[in-house]
Amino acid sequence: MSKIRIGIVGYGNLGRGVEAAINQNDDMELVAVFTRRNPASVTIKTANVPVYLVEDAQNFKDEIDVMVLCGGSATDLPEQVPHFAQWFNTIDSFDTHAKIPAFFDAVDAVAQKANTVSIISVGWDPGLFSLNRLLGEAVLPAGNTYTFWGDGLSQGHSDAVRRIAGVKNAVQYTLPIKEAVDRVRSGENPELSTREKHARECYVVLDAGADAAAIEKEIKEMPNYFADYDTTVNFITEDEFKANHQGMPHGGFVIRSGESGEKDKQILEFSLKLGSNPMFTSSVLVAYARAAYKLAQKGDKGAKTVFDIPFGLLSPKSAAELRKDLL
DSSP, rough: OOOOEEEOOOOOOHHHHHHHTTTTTTTTTEEEEEEESSSOOOOOSSTOEEEEEGGGGGTTTTSSEEEEEEOOOHHHHHHHHHHTTSSSSOOOOOOGGGGGGHHHHHHHHHHHHOOHHHHHHSSSTHHHHOOOOOOOHOOOOOOEEEEEOSSEEHHHHHHHHHSSSSEEEEEEEEEOOOOHHHHHHHTTOOOOHHHHHHHEEEEEEEETTTHHHHHHHHTTTTTTTHHHHSEEEOOOOOOHHHHOOBOEEEEEEEEEEEETTTTTTEEEEEEEEEEHHHHHHHHHHHHHHHHHHHHHHHHHHEEEOOOGGGGGGGSSHHHHHHHHHHH
């Protein structure tokens, strides 16, 4: 069988993770990497795979089956996904939850016209956690769903802080509040505000002469990222940053607490504990790239979310193999 031909736009942590995930899947091959940097300055790990400027990507319309877009949600993906959907089936990890409906509509308008498939907002949240929220509500309609993230580093939130003028480098950690988690797991079904469930902690390296007070205020008031949380901003040196904040662990859990039958308490929980957030997210992107390819082969088109994708399409196994091996 011919392999699914993958292209990568952006070669940061997520792009490197996608490259590694492709190498774990025998039915895929990496065709090219596209970057905004000087291609000569980008060294990738896969032998004999070229690196090109992003502007050259459309020339590969007939050589790439799925383009995986690895930019940030703040400014990259809202522009890049509709742009690339003109020529390619696409996968992205857009994770600004409040803006997903508008993002979906913008991508769908392009993909429908271009006869391409674009699966948006793929990853573990949004993504796998979204699926488990849906499953919990469908199985236990009488109840409440709770999502907790962390302890861990958030790529999207860290990227948003790094884009603030005067910030040289930054990371943001999401911390679930233990008291809230314990109340949910006990079956109490509490009503919890956003602020009661999580705290956010930022570690920021400033450019020389930057206004720390103004930057702290901008972080804490940032809508969709920090405004609804108790946020602590720590200003540290570059040496401290390099020594203590290079790893990218993350995780979390979705809990559906409800009742069925004669008021029987039921709790459904899905959890992740990740040694590397971008490497795991990349693996999810690559599985959904396979699904996008299969849908396109069947003549499907338009924007999709994880809710629209049957699990069987994520696997390289046939339907018969899945029934035999996993059902």
